Amino acid sequence: MTILIDQPELGVEAGVNKLDNADNELVLDGGFVVPQTNSFGHTFRDYHVESERQQGVENFYRTNHINQTSDFVKRMRTEYGKLNKMEMGIWECCELLNDVIDESDPDLDEPQIEHLLQTAEAIRKDYPNEDWMHLTGLIHDLGKVLLHPGFGELPQWAVVGDTYPVGCAFDKSIVHHKVAKGNNTTLPPAALFIIRYHSFYALHKSGAYRHLMNEEDTENLKWLQIFNKYDLYSKSKVRIDVEKVKPYYLSLIEKYFPAKLRW
Numbered sequence: 710m711t712i713l714i715d716q717p718e719l720g721v722e723a724g725v726n727k728l729d730n731a732d733n734e735l736v737l738d739g740g741f742v743v744p745q746t747n748s749f750g751h752t753f754r755d756y757h758v759e760s761e762r763q764q765g766v767e768n769f770y771r772t773n774h775i776n777q778t779s780d781f782v783k784r785m786r787t788e789y790g791k792l793n794k795m796e797m798g799i800w801e802c803c804e805l806l807n808d809v810i811d812e813s814d815p816d817l818d819e820p821q822i823e824h825l826l827q828t829a830e831a832i833r834k835d836y837p838n839e840d841w842m843h844l845t846g847l848i849h850d851l852g853k854v855l856l857h858p859g860f861g862e863l864p865q866w867a868v869v870g871d872t873y874p875v876g877c878a879f880d881k882s883i884v885h886h887k888v889a890k891g892n893n894t895t896l897p898p899a900a901l902f903i904i905r906y907h908s909f910y911a912l913h914k915s916g917a918y919r920h921l922m923n924e925e926d927t928e929n930l931k932w933l934q935i936f937n938k939y940d941l942y943s944k945s946k947v948r949i950d951v952e953k954v955k956p957y958y959l960s961l962i963e964k965y966f967p968a969k970l971r972w
């Protein structure tokens with residue numbers, strides 16, 4: 710059963726069936742069946758329904774909205790733009806998320822490494838040839854390492870949650886968005902766009918701020934909207950066998966990243 714969810718079209722033709730990739734066409738519907746409910750029995754991204762996560766998530770956004778000022782964002786960008794906190798490979802960084810639970814997420818209370826692998830594996834199943842998308846799935850939330858003691862153990866309000874513009878600085882609020890760029894990745898621009906804006910639901914789901922987009926953004930947004938299904942709806946209690954899939958992701962990391970990166 711395919712469940713249709715209400716989403717603005719944003720220039721992407723909705724409901725297009727699986728297209729032959731050999732024609733070089735963008736496959737908008739990879740065949741992913743969107744689950745009706747999350748692991749807690751509610752619809753995804755419902756911030757109002759009473760659930761075991763609701764109170765915590767609400768407290769998170771309260772502190773987040775009070776403290777995430779443009780001044781704070783500027784200071785964080787300067788501090789974390791130095792990339793002088795650690796040197797390590799991508800997989801090592803994934804493993805730092807073994808113990809991280811995202812307090813802003815109403816749909817998941819599993820460690821974040823699980824979420825990375827669930828996202829990547831779900832994309833891999835439907836888009837076997839787009840290996841850059843698999844790797845993008847694996848790394849898209851790595852910014853959450855800022856919660857780790859090695860990165861100063863920032864509070865959750867400063868790190869996770871949805872993205873939104875602060876002050877007048879549209880899109881400049883993502884502390885880690887230059888991490889991959891600063892380390893010479895060969896991932897395509899669409900991958901960097903996905904990483905940078907995947908939490909910007911006001912843009913990619915609700916269609917706000919579109920007047921700030923240029924043509925390239927519009928193209929990249931198509932990939933982001935494909936990605937979003939996998940990021941959001943792959944959240945589940947079904948664990949991925951980390952050791953089994955590790956060699957595949959190590960090979961992708963080797964293809965698109967240097968062995969050691971500055972963080």
Ligand SMILES: O[C@H]1[C@H](O)[C@@H](O)[C@H](O)[C@@H](O)[C@H]1O
Nearest residue numbers: 811813814869870871907908
């Ligand atoms: O991309 C997601 C999304 O924005 C969720 O709403 C948020 O709770 C997570 O922290 C983030 O990684």
Ligand SMILES: [Fe+2]
Nearest residue numbers: 849850907908
């Ligand atoms: Fe995210």
Ligand SMILES: [Fe+2]
Nearest residue numbers: 824849850940
């Ligand atoms: Fe995510």
